[in-house]
Structures are given as structure tokens and as C-alpha cells.
Amino acid sequence: MRQLPAFRTLRDFIDWCAAQNQLAAISEPVSVRHRMTAVHRAALERGGPVLRFETPVLADGRVSGIPVVTNLFGTTDRVAAGLGVSAESLPDLGEFLAALRAPTPPEGMRDALSRWPMLRAALATRPKMVSHPAVQEVVEEGGAIDLGGLPVQTHWPGDAGPLITWPVVLTRPYGTEADSVSRYNAGVYRVQVIGRDRLIMRWLAHRGGAAHHRGWARAGEPMPVAIVLGAAPGLLLSAALPLPETVSELGFSGVLGGARPRLTPARTVPLLVPADAEMVIEGWVSPAETAPEGPFGDHTGYYNAAEPFPVMQVSAVTRRADALYLSTYTGRPPDEPAIIGEVFNKLALPTIRAQIPEIRDLWLPPAACSYRMAVVSIDKRYPGQARRVMMALWGMLPQFSYTKAIIVVDDDLDPSNWDDISWALATRMDPSRDVMILNDTPMDYLDFASPQPGLAGKMGIDATNKIGPETTRDWGTVMRMTPEDEAAALDIIARHLPEGMP
Structure with a gap:
């Protein structure tokens, strides 16, 4: 089913976008405080390309040496490409997702696998372990950690502070081992920076990360968390897809990406993380400590109120030596979540029809x-x-x-x-x-x-x-021309329109 080359990393996808004339590099300095969001929104509203800000300016005036990438999924065509298919093939991928949800009788499994080769891949995907990962070329621990040095955006004038908006947050249930990858949850949550090495994790109660946290909190233990920044498009979209609970987002990301997921042990927490990501923030979420998160501009087009959410103590930041920082904004549509939602709507239709x-x-x-x-x-x-x-x-x-x-x-x-x-x-x-x-x-x-x-x-x-x-009344009849008259009319008009008119 896959029609595009394998995108093992975010860089692979960005290179493909560049080859499609869908990448714009912005060399002039742009502030991560409000201005970058304004540029991103203007590009997205025009169906523009992926943006790479080469000279991000931090809130304190320093220039960051880490380029910022935005508008990755600013068009439905790029969302489809991130899934490995053309926009025209989204219905086929939707049928495959419906097949994942539908229970298959034992006697029908061979037929299901023959009709859906990706189903075999989804069921058999196993991660590949990497001993010298690119994502750990630079490791910062202890006093070397400074989240303020990352080009994290403050998106809207009323925002409480810097907000990480495209993280893939990896967690696992209490009582499982680090190698229990099939039990991991990968979710995209809002993460507020509140200090040099402290974050607030905003996950709603019904989300997988929150469910895992409740298990660790009941045991009175901090929960290990890895925040993946700059993941491959397959993992980004797997983390956002409404996959069946029996399907691992990490495993499914390999299906979407066209290659087995490559993982490596985190440096300071008992978790496996993507070896080829741009950055990973490792740490421990407190079982009890919370802090007021927000207010922040939300997808409704309004600021949401500040509310208490769990605090994460960062234990390490690892990254590539030439890392990129992937970001986006949320606000009144259009924004990237709304565009991704348009595509997911098409993917969900076969599942909905099945029910x-x-x-x-x-x-x-x-x-x-x-x-x-x-x-x-x-x-x-x-x-x-x-x-x-x-x-x-x-x-x-x-x-x-x-x-x-x-x-x-x-x-x-x-x-x-x-x-x-x-x-x-x-x-x-x-x-x-x-x-x-x-x-x-x-x-x-x-x-x-x-x-x-x-x-x-x-x-x-x-x-x-x-x-x-x-109804108790006679219902009206819809007026329609005959197909023959409509076809003849189109032919006559086409032959008599002034030249140059559609």
C-alpha cells in the first residue's frame, strides 16, 4: 500500500518535502515569542510549505543555534505523505485501519493477511535496538540542563509562557518493564516549561498518559517519562491516530514509516526511546506535585483557564549534535491539528461505516x-x-x-x-x-x-x-434535469464560451 519512500526520520521527510518544493528556509532572525507563530499562521493559511527558521531568537534576546521547523503538516497532502500514501489513497488506508479494529474469525485470518499486507506488518512489527543512537550524540544532565536554551515558542500574547506543542510523550504502566514496548503509550500532550529543569504535563484524564500516571501515583512512585521532540512522521501521526488499544503506537509507526522502529535505552529513565529522533527530554513525573498550567491559546480560539497538572523533574536532555526543534501552534482553525483532523476524518469513515x-x-x-x-x-x-x-x-x-x-x-x-x-x-x-x-x-x-x-x-x-x-403531508419531489439534457447542455456551453473562460 505504501507509495512513498520510507521516512525513517523527521529529516527524511523534510528532505522529501524539499524535493517537492515544499520547504522554505527563513534565514532572518525571528523571535520565538509570538512572531514565529504569526509567520507560521500566515504560511499555513496560504497552503504554504514547511518552514525552517534558521535563526530563532529566544525570549531573552539570545540567538538559538537550533533551527525550528514548523508547518510540517500544514496541508492535507503532506499529512497523507506522512502516512506514506497519496491523498487519493487515504480511503484504502482507512479500510486497513478498519480491518485492525474488526475481529477476524480464525478461518478468515489468511484471507485478511492476503488482502492487507500491512496487517501482517502491523501484527509482526518488532523494534530494532540501536547501541549508538544519533539522538544521544549530545547528553546534558544535572546542572547542564537548561530548557530555556531550547527555542520553545510562546505562541500567543496571553500565554503563560513557553509551550512545547509537538511532543510525543512515552509512558508505560506501573509494574511493566522497560522492554515492554507493546504496553507503551505514545501521546501528544501540551508541555509547559516552568524552569531550567521542570515541566508541567497536561494530559486529560481519559488519555493514556494520565491513566499510566494514576497507576504510578497509587503506588506512591514517580513515573518515568520520555518526551520525544522531532520524531519521524510515522510516530507523530501514530501518536495522534485513534488506534485500537491493542495496537502499539511505537510498533504502528514502523508500518507508517516503512521501516522497523529503531529504539535505544534512555540515559536516565527506564524507557526505550526512538534512536533517530532529534531530541529527547527524560525525567520523572511526581505522583503528587502539581502546578497551575496555563492559560494558553487553545484549539477553540480562546484561552483556557489555568488548572493544576502534574510536574515533571527533568533528569536529562539528549539530542543530535545538529538537532532540529519541531513545533506548531494551536488556535482557532485553521491550524495543523485541524488539517490533520480533516485527514483522520477520511481515515475514520470505513470504521464508522462498519458499525x-x-x-x-x-x-x-x-x-x-x-x-x-x-x-x-x-x-x-x-x-x-x-x-x-x-x-x-x-x-x-x-x-x-x-x-x-x-x-x-x-x-x-x-x-x-x-x-x-x-x-x-x-x-x-x-x-x-x-x-x-x-x-x-x-x-x-x-x-x-x-x-x-x-x-x-x-x-x-x-x-x-x-x-x-x-410527516402527515405529501412530501415534495426534488427537481432534476435528465442526464441527457445535462450532458448536452455542458457540450453546448463548452463550444460557445468565450476563449479563456473555464
Whole structure:
């Protein structure tokens, strides 16, 4: 299925982007405090290339010797490339992810492996151990650690301070060994720098890192953590994908990257880390100590409030001798998480169809913070079907529990076309009959529009044609030209348009 060369490292992917004319080097000094975010956002909004800031200026005026890379996944084509495929092949990769989730009967395993060679790779991926890793060419421990020397951005004027935004945070459950890689969790969390060797780990309660931390905290022990900065694209995207719990993100990163993951023992914590990453921050998260994290600009387009999260004591920083620092920002869409979400939406569709077969298409509008609103088209066959689909979606995947509004339309419409949606709402929906309101349901606690933190209502809108007992009136018939007339019209227009017009 893979169509692109193997991207073993972040550098491999950046070199590929450069060969595609998708890399811009910025040599002039740019401050990591606010200005770099402004440049990044301007490039992203224009569908621009990967940016490499050669001369980052730290908050205290010093020039960092570590270049900053941003906008890595600023287009859907680059996200697809990071997954190893073209944008056109995303549905095939989505079918493969659906196959990972679907239980395969024993007699069907041979057929499944023949149809999905990547399934064999996913099940058989084993890491390769490396004794002299590039990521440990420079090792700083004890008094040599100075996180203030890294070009960590302060993104927005109201931010509390420097924020690491593209870390892959590696943790393992209490009671496991360092070589239990299949038990590792790799997650992308927000990490605030609060001192020369201290960080705040912001992981929400339902995330894997937080679950692991609760186990270590119950035992009264600090938890070993490795924060990978500048990971290969396969690991970056594996850590963000909603993979089945039985699939290791580290192992799956090898499938996406086209090569076995290369790992090495960390220097000061009992964990294995990617040998070819740009940097790794090692340390221990306290079982009890917290500090106020935030406020920071969030994906909602607002600043979230400061809240207590666990503190990490850094024990080592390892890096390549010529390390790069990978960064991004979060804010009101568009941002990189929203663009990645567009791609993940396409990948999730086969999994969703496997559970709710009548769904034909689904769109999560990026402007609605990617998951707060969903528009679904269905093959409607019976009364009440739209409401059944709404309820099934809300209960199917964890991320849909935070979707506050679902609009259901018929499959003659494009759910990603606002004109189609507006027409369906105006002609196929009656507010007194077709709007369903649920109270006191789970919600992202960062949504301050909710009456209570973490608890809010949901709205479902049935904008489908009404059938059977759903209406007592004769339903209208949609006006359409015959296919023959439409084809003839296009031919006539094409021959008579002024030259140069589309």
C-alpha cells in the first residue's frame, strides 16, 4: 500500500518535502515569542510549505543555534505523505485501519493477511535496538540542563509562557518493564516549561498518559517519562491516530514509516526511546506535585483557564549534535491539528461505516474545532433512522462524545457542502419536529459554553426527507434535469464560451 519512500526520520521527510518544493528556509532572525507563530499562521493559511527558521531568537534576546521547523503538516497532502500514501489513497488506508479494529474469525485470518499486507506488518512489527543512537550524540544532565536554551515558542500574547506543542510523550504502566514496548503509550500532550529543569504535563484524564500516571501515583512512585521532540512522521501521526488499544503506537509507526522502529535505552529513565529522533527530554513525573498550567491559546480560539497538572523533574536532555526543534501552534482553525483532523476524518469513515452501514459520508467541519459538529449523509430507508444514526455516532467513538451537534442529510447531498446543508435545513427540517436535544452529556471541559465543566447538552438535527409516520403531508419531489439534457447542455456551453473562460 505504501507509495512513498520510507521516512525513517523527521529529516527524511523534510528532505522529501524539499524535493517537492515544499520547504522554505527563513534565514532572518525571528523571535520565538509570538512572531514565529504569526509567520507560521500566515504560511499555513496560504497552503504554504514547511518552514525552517534558521535563526530563532529566544525570549531573552539570545540567538538559538537550533533551527525550528514548523508547518510540517500544514496541508492535507503532506499529512497523507506522512502516512506514506497519496491523498487519493487515504480511503484504502482507512479500510486497513478498519480491518485492525474488526475481529477476524480464525478461518478468515489468511484471507485478511492476503488482502492487507500491512496487517501482517502491523501484527509482526518488532523494534530494532540501536547501541549508538544519533539522538544521544549530545547528553546534558544535572546542572547542564537548561530548557530555556531550547527555542520553545510562546505562541500567543496571553500565554503563560513557553509551550512545547509537538511532543510525543512515552509512558508505560506501573509494574511493566522497560522492554515492554507493546504496553507503551505514545501521546501528544501540551508541555509547559516552568524552569531550567521542570515541566508541567497536561494530559486529560481519559488519555493514556494520565491513566499510566494514576497507576504510578497509587503506588506512591514517580513515573518515568520520555518526551520525544522531532520524531519521524510515522510516530507523530501514530501518536495522534485513534488506534485500537491493542495496537502499539511505537510498533504502528514502523508500518507508517516503512521501516522497523529503531529504539535505544534512555540515559536516565527506564524507557526505550526512538534512536533517530532529534531530541529527547527524560525525567520523572511526581505522583503528587502539581502546578497551575496555563492559560494558553487553545484549539477553540480562546484561552483556557489555568488548572493544576502534574510536574515533571527533568533528569536529562539528549539530542543530535545538529538537532532540529519541531513545533506548531494551536488556535482557532485553521491550524495543523485541524488539517490533520480533516485527514483522520477520511481515515475514520470505513470504521464508522462498519458499525453504522447506512452512513454514506461524514464531515467534521474544521472551522467547528474539527469534532464539535458533524454532518452525516445516510441511505435513509425507514422512519426514525436519522435519530438512530445520531445516537449511534455519539456512543461509537470517544471523540464523538464531544460532538455537540450532528446534522443528518440524505445521500443525494454532499455533507461537506454548506450550500447543500443550508438547503436541507431550509427545506427538509422543521425545528419543532426534527431537533433532538439531550441534556447532561459528556463534553470537553475546555468548552466554556457548557453550563458545567465536562457536562453539556447535545443537539441532533434531522434534515432528511421525511417518510411514513414522520410527516402527515405529501412530501415534495426534488427537481432534476435528465442526464441527457445535462450532458448536452455542458457540450453546448463548452463550444460557445468565450476563449479563456473555464
